[in-house]
Amino acid sequence: MENIFTDEYFMKKALQEAEMAFDKGEIPVGAIIVVNNTIIARSHNLTEMLHDVTAHAEMQSITAAANFLGGKYLKDCTLYVTLEPCQMCAGALYWSQITKIVFGARDEQRGFMVMGTKLHPKTAVVSGVMANEAADLMKRFFISRRK
Amino acid sequence: MENIFTDEYFMKKALQEAEMAFDKGEIPVGAIIVVNNTIIARSHNLTEMLHDVTAHAEMQSITAAANFLGGKYLKDCTLYVTLEPCQMCAGALYWSQITKIVFGARDEQRGFMVMGTKLHPKTAVVSGVMANEAADLMKRFFISRRK
Numbered sequence: 001m002e003n004i005f006t007d008e009y010f011m012k013k014a015l016q017e018a019e020m021a022f023d024k025g026e027i028p029v030g031a032i033i034v035v036n037n038t039i040i041a042r043s044h045n046l047t048e049m050l051h052d053v054t055a056h057a058e059m060q061s062i063t064a065a066a067n068f069l070g071g072k073y074l075k076d077c078t079l080y081v082t083l084e085p086c087q088m089c090a091g092a093l094y095w096s097q098i099t100k101i102v103f104g105a106r107d108e109q110r111g112f113m114v115m116g117t118k119l120h121p122k123t124a125v126v127s128g129v130m131a132n133e134a135a136d137l138m139k140r141f142f143i144s145r146r147k
Numbered sequence: 148m149e150n151i152f153t154d155e156y157f158m159k160k161a162l163q164e165a166e167m168a169f170d171k172g173e174i175p176v177g178a179i180i181v182v183n184n185t186i187i188a189r190s191h192n193l194t195e196m197l198h199d200v201t202a203h204a205e206m207q208s209i210t211a212a213a214n215f216l217g218g219k220y221l222k223d224c225t226l227y228v229t230l231e232p233c234q235m236c237a238g239a240l241y242w243s244q245i246t247k248i249v250f251g252a253r254d255e256q257r258g259f260m261v262m263g264t265k266l267h268p269k270t271a272v273v274s275g276v277m278a279n280e281a282a283d284l285m286k287r288f289f290i291s292r293r294k
Binding site: 047048051052053054059062063066067069070071072086087088089090091092094095096115116117118 | 194195198199200201206209210213214216217218219233234235236237238239241242243262263264265
């Protein structure tokens with residue numbers, strides 16, 4: 001039997017979250033955290049609504065997943081996020097010792113890679129999953145803001 | 148008339164917060180945010196109590212100050228924190244465009260300086276204010292945990 005729980009399957013859920021952010025006038029980034037093929041956290045960027053720079057999708061999902069698990073380490077968890085995490089989110093992921101990060105589009109300006117942020121040595125990274133869909137959503141957002 | 152509102156004056160308030168963390172069995176780091184000599188946020192590390200790696204003193208104060216100000220940018224604000232911020236907190240401070248950061252003790256392992264995290268070009272940094280007091284509190288904490 002085919003495994004339906006692919007990285008694309010879960011990234012689609014993160015993209016649905018990003019679309020919710022879009023509809024609220026937020027920079028459209030969405031995230032979910034998965035353990036044993038079960039989604040234990042879902043979130044989207046809320047920095048404008050909450051007037052809070054810390055309200056990135058990843059930060060909310062890290063807090064929600066830890067709350068669900070009852071512990072601060074996100075062992076055996078995978079974060080799916082539509083955009084490459086920033087320094088702040090990568091720093092939080094470092095502390096969480098999360099097992100795997102899967103992201104969509106690169107952020108060439110403010111992503112953790114170009115900024116040189118360190119992830120935990122236990123953390124595996126996969127990039128480029130549904131990157132075009134994530135990048136298109138960002139482009140649509142910034143075009144709509146210019147109008 | 149002598150100005151009582153020195154960096155030491157405010158760092159003592161941050162140290163009081165760090166002592167509260169100590170008393171709760173948390174790594175003793177405290178922070179406050181000041182605007183026009185008025186404290187608008189106070190916090191201490193709560194990562195153990197909340198099972199949440201994002202509950203660093205700085206993160207809580209950034210959220211509280213933005214909530215107080217009704218906007219996400221911490222213009223004309225100064226953060227006083229007893230320990231050098233980590234990657235996550237420095238990343239959040241980057242987004243906040245905070246005007247000034249004053250910290251006490253260096254964190255040679257996980258501080259933003261050794262990790263290479265970028266702060267916003269608008270942000271001034273002062274280090275070493277009451278560094279011995281902050282470092283002593285950390286040392287006392289780790290000695291007490293070994294017992």
